[in-house]
Amino acid sequence: MRDVAVIGIGCTRFGEKWSESFRDMFVEAGALALEDAQLSGEKIDAMYVGNMSAGRFIEQEHIGALIADYAGMATRHIPSTRVEAACASGGLAFRQAVIAVASGMEDIVVAAGVEKMTDVEPGASTDALTGAADREWEGFVGATFPGLYAMIAKDYMHKYGMTREQLAQVAVKNHYNGARNPIAQFQQEITLDTVLRSTMVAEPLRLFDCSPITDGAAAVILAPLDRAREFTDTPIKVLATAQASDSIALHDRRDISTMDATVAAGQRAFKMAKLTHKDINMVEVHDCFSIAELCAIEDLGFCKKGTAGKFTADDETALGGKIPVNTSGGLKACGHPVGATGIKQVYEIVQQLRGTAGKRQIDGAKIGMTQNVGGTGATVAVHILGRV
Amino acid sequence: MSVARFWRKIPQRYNLIGTKCETCKRHFFPPRTFCPDCRREGKVVDHKFSGKGTIVTYTIIQTAPDQFASHGPYVLAIIKLDEGPQMTTQIVCDPSEAKIGMRVKSIFRRIATDGESGIIHYGTKFAPE
Numbered sequence: 114m115r116d117v118a119v120i121g122i123g124c125t126r127f128g129e130k131w132s133e134s135f136r137d138m139f140v141e142a143g144a145l146a147l148e149d150a151q152l153s154g155e156k157i158d159a160m161y162v163g164n165m166s167a168g169r170f171i172e173q174e175h176i177g178a179l180i181a182d183y184a185g186m187a188t189r190h191i192p193s194t195r196v197e198a199a200c201a202s203g204g205l206a207f208r209q210a211v212i213a214v215a216s217g218m219e220d221i222v223v224a225a226g227v228e229k230m231t232d233v234e235p236g237a238s239t240d241a242l243t244g245a246a247d248r249e250w251e252g253f254v255g256a257t258f259p260g261l262y263a264m265i266a267k268d269y270m271h272k273y274g275m276t277r278e279q280l281a282q283v284a285v286k287n288h289y290n291g292a293r294n295p296i297a298q299f300q301q302e303i304t305l306d307t308v309l310r311s312t313m314v315a316e317p318l319r320l321f322d323c324s325p326i327t328d329g330a331a332a333v334i335l336a337p338l339d340r341a342r343e344f345t346d347t348p349i350k351v352l353a354t355a356q357a358s359d360s361i362a363l364h365d366r367r368d369i370s371t372m373d374a375t376v377a378a379g380q381r382a383f384k385m386a387k388l389t390h391k392d393i394n395m396v397e398v399h400d401c402f403s404i405a406e407l408c409a410i411e412d413l414g415f416c417k418k419g420t421a422g423k424f425t426a427d428d429e430t431a432l433g434g435k436i437p438v439n440t441s442g443g444l445k446a447c448g449h450p451v452g453a454t455g456i457k458q459v460y461e462i463v464q465q466l467r468g469t470a471g472k473r474q475i476d477g478a479k480i481g482m483t484q485n486v487g488g489t490g491a492t493v494a495v496h497i498l499g500r501v
Numbered sequence: 502m503s504v505a506r507f508w509r510k511i512p513q514r515y516n517l518i519g520t521k522c523e524t525c526k527r528h529f530f531p532p533r534t535f536c537p538d539c540r541r542e543g544k545v546v547d548h549k550f551s552g553k554g555t556i557v558t559y560t561i562i563q564t565a566p567d568q569f570a571s572h573g574p575y576v577l578a579i580i581k582l583d584e585g586p587q588m589t590t591q592i593v594c595d596p597s598e599a600k601i602g603m604r605v606k607s608i609f610r611r612i613a614t615d616g617e618s619g620i621i622h623y624g625t626k627f628a629p630e
Contacts, residue, residue, distance in 0.1 A: 236566070236567045239566065240566060240567075243566070247531075247589075249510070249531065250531040250588065250589060251589045253514075253612065253613075253622070253624075254577070254589055254590055254591055254612060254624070254626075255562065255565070255566070255569045255572070255575060255577055255591055255612070255613070256577055256589055257562060257564070257565070257566055259564065260560050260562050260577050263560035264558040264559060264560050264577070264578070264579055265558075266560075267558045267559060267560055267601070268557070268558040268601075271558070271601050312563075312564070313561075313563045314563055314564045315560045315561065315562050315563060315564065315577075316560050316561040316563070316596075317560075318560075362531070362589065363579065363589070364557075364579045364587040364588050364589050365586075365587065369557065369558055369579065
């Protein structure tokens with residue numbers, strides 16, 4: 114296998130983008146990534162696009178072809194493939210692109226993600242998202258996504274005695290980071306009170322424990338590491354790519370508040386990169402709900418099971434903490450256009466490793482990690498990236 | 502949901518007909534037709550569950566999907582059936598009554614309605630034993 118590097122990155126501002134369409138967004142993200150790599154579109158050999166549910170959100174399928182067409186690649190007839198794994202679609206698109214370059218089949222490959230969620234009523238978008246869980250045996254009986262993660266939170270609090278305030282600190286920290294990220298949907302700091310007084314969605318989770326409905330697109334460009342310096346002075350090497358599966362339904366998991374797919378993907382990634390959690394300078398995890406961030410940092414090994422609440426309340430995951438988590442603001446503050454999130458995580462880590470993360474910059478960042486979750490943990494993608 | 506899609510799962514939804522593997526004796530609800538442990542050695546047959554179980558974890562849904570909006574806040578839980586498997590269900594009780602470890606039994610209830618002219622979804626919920 115060949116070593117693979119990220120040579121270009123691009124991302125739209127995330128938010129409720131009423132004036133921009135699905136097509137406008139992915140063209141913008143792709144153009145930014147090409148410009149960043151100082152690359153002409155004629156050099157692109159293939160594209161992989163993460164998208165969860167364009168069929169439900171904009172009544173459009175066949176996304177691979179659509180994107181190739183509007184990105185100006187259709188006349189060159191390059192292969193363009195949509196990748197779907199619910200909220201992990203972006204992470205899996207990145208992984209497919211890495212595999213394509215590593216194998217030697219393709220040289221210059223785009224990994225992108227896009228989701229346009231605000232073209233339907235909020236009820237329709239949450240119903241589409243429920244398709245990431247088990248429709249027949251979870252959705253049918255009245256389970257919602259906040260409801261499923263609320264049951265994880267309840268189980269976690271019952272077992273480990275975490276407090277409601279500790280859980281709220283995840284959102285406070287992520288809004289602090291989001292306020293320092295120019296692409297974030299929410300660029301305002303909040304207090305514990307903001308979270309604790311917000312509307313109850315599914316006990317114990319309140320509105321500010323939940324990531325928002327978001328429009329956005331992100332794209333990165335990959336090349337063989339030995340060619341990367343043709344395009345950039347700061348190539349970022351892909352040190353590991355890993356993916357794992359688990360039961361589609363939460364009720365079939367070995368342990369409700371451990372994501373075994375995160376554990377498996379994390380262990381595979383560390384083994385592939387020959388690294389441990391101590392080598393990681395910052396990590397982007399899938400905080401679709403506040404409890405998910407706590408499970409993620411435990412399941413990746415950054416702290417012991419049951420201690421992530423205190424670890425977070427002690428500011429160990431803040432900028433300047435032992436392991437900064439979600440410097441982008443995470444899904445909570447940066448926003449969560451589901452298919453784009455996995456690519457945005459890579460976009461953030463690459464900025465950190467290049468030293469261009471502005472007010473969010475982690476000093477001396479050398480190695481970063483991403484963890485992208487589909488559903489309640491039925492698919493997890495983990496990547497490790499490093500400075501060369 | 503189309504009539505056929507609902508109708509084909511009526512035995513499972515109304516009467517808790519799951520499956521069990523006769524090779525390893527593992528029970529499945531929701532039903533599976535392929536035993537993930539025994540794989541091709543497995544022999545999976547229908548099995549009627551007793552409808553008794555224990556709450557593993559739960560939540561109170563305050564913001565409900567449109568189909569369930571008329572229910573008001575409702576208790577959603579993962580329960581462990583006495584035969585072993587876990588399933589997601591609504592618990593018919595006062596929300597303040599629900600507790601982890603509470604014993605529950607199955608009851609036949611309306612689950613949701615598919616709009617004004619669509620079919621009514623019946624199925625199994627659970628209530629305190």
